[in-house]
Amino acid sequence: MRVFLEQVINGLTIGSFYALIALGYSMVYGILKLINFAHGDFFTLGSYLGYTFLVFGSAALTSRLGIWGGMVLVTAASALCVALVGIGVERAAYRPIYPAGRLPAVVSALGASIFLQNAVMVLWGPRYRAYPAELIPDTALAWGGIHVSLLQLVILLVSFALMGALYVIIQRTLFGAAVRATALDRDTASLMGINFNKVILFIFTLGPALGAVTGVMVGLYYRQISFTMGWNYGLKAFTATILGGIGNLPGAMFGGLILGLLEMLGGAYISAAWKDVFVFLILILVLIFRPTGLFGEKTAEKV
């Protein structure tokens, strides 16, 4: 039983990373119907920027703010930079393509993804980078035999807090209502006076910023980063988005968590080598029986 609990915590940790990245995907997807392949690369970029800030600012940070303070500052700085990059990518690669339809946008997104991924490789080199161990707290805890680390707990808390905050913003605030309305029907929303450009600004700063924060957390947690890591995380996050239902932000969150737990189940009780097969099979089965995702989608039906 205790082993199972430990595995559940493991699954939730992986799942919360997927969930956070899926949120960024889902926001863009719900409103623009665009599969933002570059989102995984915002995550990578955030991770690398976090690494650079941490390494070059390390002395200043830890002496003035302590280890935890340093991490917060680095995360914020990274999120800010990636948010700017996100806006840039939207202006350069997506905005000109909107009139052309969805499928050209997919190709453009793929192109942006290739560009970003290779830009990271050119700027930082193809070698793996490692977040410096001295700057990261490594206290381990053992509650009744369950091994967790303090960092793991903090990350889980922060992830859930972020998810919760985003949920509140989207579901409870006026601006969130505007975002949801635009996802439902863009034309009618602008007729209602919702400023479409503001909504775009919102999703393309918050989405990449979330991705960057996740990237830094992944860097702190696993300590090792590579320029290709965005691809896998992005693919899983996109799967989570669809699993949860298109345009359904809470759905994307739960989709991510469920995906993480499924991976855990597959890895622990079947075989780590086959776990991805297991996850995709479950996904296909779910979609066969619930064709609009686990939680259904929040869009209008064409009649």
Place this chain on the structure above:
Amino acid sequence: MTRLPTLFRKIPLPPRAGFLPAAAGLFILYPFLAGDYLIDIAFFFGIYALLGLSLNIVLGEVGLFDLGHAGFYAIGAYTTAILNTQLGVPTLLLLPVSAAAAALFAFLVCSPIIHLRGDYLCVVTIGTGEIIRLALINNPFELTGGPNGVFGVDFPGIGDFFVIDSSIKFYFFVWLVVALSAAGLLRLQRSRIGRAWNYIREDETAAAAAGIDVRSYKLLAFVLGAGLAGAAGNIYAAKLMCVSPESFTFWESCLMFCIVLIGGMGSVPGVLVGAAFVSLFPEIFRPFAMYRMLVFGTVMILMMMFRPGGAWPRRRFTPAPDELSGGSRRNDE
């Protein structure tokens, strides 16, 4: 337009095709002028053309969002490799067999999911492609050779006197298959099936209301597309003499997707242009070393910006831009 013999008159040539005889001549002369390295590049151009044509059926004609097409390609390649190395079945004979195997697989796998809409279908196809690739790596029943793959595939041939074993012969072989496929697909475009496909792509609900069996036509598209991809897999396996899972990743599916989009959805000559871009570009830009992928990505974005209909769009399918966006601004595609 030159007078074509009756046999060929039924093949509808795209407009602006007056240069075809010159291009054909160049194609035939090319391998005698170039070294093996250049012939091989042209060979892989042909493979990508075949793969592009196969995905074009599903994505271009019917508008189904398929991002797992590399899986069918893999099934064709591995069927050839396994049957040839384990049971000694001749490679050339395995061309239709591999195509059939991939087609059968598509039929079995796509039947339960064919009713899924757009993006959900997309994710399921991604999943299928990944499942196939992972299964190949994990070497179930010791059949697939794991990450090393299967090696030792024989050259295709008829008996001992006609064997396709040199770069030039492979070049002609693959382009013959491409030419036949292209001809067949052009005919299909003008047929009832092609029209039904395009109708489904434009407006599925209306097509169903008009009495078209949407489900069967979609399944047919998948089966044909998979079969053609399987055939490409056979030729690929024969040329490289071995197959391994690295050649059938999600990235390959993305590349095929780009071929169809960059060339022009539903356009046979467009697919050829797209295949040329995807296969020749990385080779031409080798001197740029690690910067060449940056350029590749940028070119993709620019292509979509300036020619979203594709480099050689289908003549009938070039509506004004606001017609396209009018359909996509509502979130139900």
Place this chain on the structure above:
Amino acid sequence: MKKAVLFVAVTALMLTGLPRTAQAADPVVIGLQGPITGPWAYEGEMARRSCEIAAELINKKGGILGGRKVEVRVVDDAGEPKTGALAAQKLVGQKDVAAAVATYGSSISETASTIYEKFKKVNIGYGVTAVRLTQRGFKYFFRTCGRDDSQGAFFAKEVPSRFNARRIAIMHDNTAFGKGLAEDTRKALQDLAGAARVEVVFYDAVTPGEKDFRVILTKLREARPDVWYYTGYYAEAALLVSQARSIGVTCPFVGGNAAINDEFVKIAGIEIAKGCYMTNEPLPSDLPYPEAREFLDAYRAKFGEIPSSPWPIYAADALNIIAHSIDKTGSTRAEVLADYLRDTVNGVPGITGPIGFTPQGDREGVPFYLYVVDASGRITVAK
């Protein structure tokens, strides 16, 4: 008509890539095929750097064949068989390339070496450990690295007895190299009989590129192994060991020869890394040969660090032995070089030890040692 002109222009442009004939004072060109881009880009980059240093050292000493310099021509195979075939095809088409150092990745080498064999060009693999590559009766294929079965046999001979282990856990990464080594090790362990019998209590694979292995590691912990062997690369190895220790896996960790190096120690941190073992051919830093020290010093001087995996160093050795053979035979003809490499090269000092090849083209007689990371983070031979 416009398209036809465009097509002709592009074709003409590509045809200008055809080679011209070489002249006497031209450098001797040795090709290097490797994954400069793609998922193994970091290996490819190190291999390129290693060959660059090796060539520089040769040229500094006066070059070969009476003063001709050695030039390295790099072709990228992106770690993928199809691109590998094209890369090999490109090199064989260039008449001034004497031989090739190629390549990294057994499945890429499969196709590439077949092309080199067909067009008769000597190719020496530096990161290709699949046993079957030298079972094809090829005349022009060699390798300076070892094979999966010799490392596996060494593990079976040394490790269970040293750690008094009855329960062995084997983990790999589903790559050609990692899985090959794991399977050969498992086979070797299963061949142990009588009092030496052991049980493989855990055999599974992780996915490279992933970061979170707690799930599989918890499973490993519950299998209660006495010793744990990981046959994959240092990137995952570092993560695996850190995460394993944090959840209470206490058994000794042994890595294969790609799992432990300075990068591993850096990523895992000295606290975790110390006490980890590894099966490996002799490390360059251990070799008394001046070649090793010279090479590493030059590499460190130019790039600030030494290569973090064994394969780039095999690449440098491959380049060196090709240059040596060209110099000694006075010829760049493939048949002459192949015969010389196979029959005459024996005990030629190299960075990784004395170089010699078996009749099948394998690296001859490379011993294995058990290494350990000591308390200061250095990797030394385990006593």
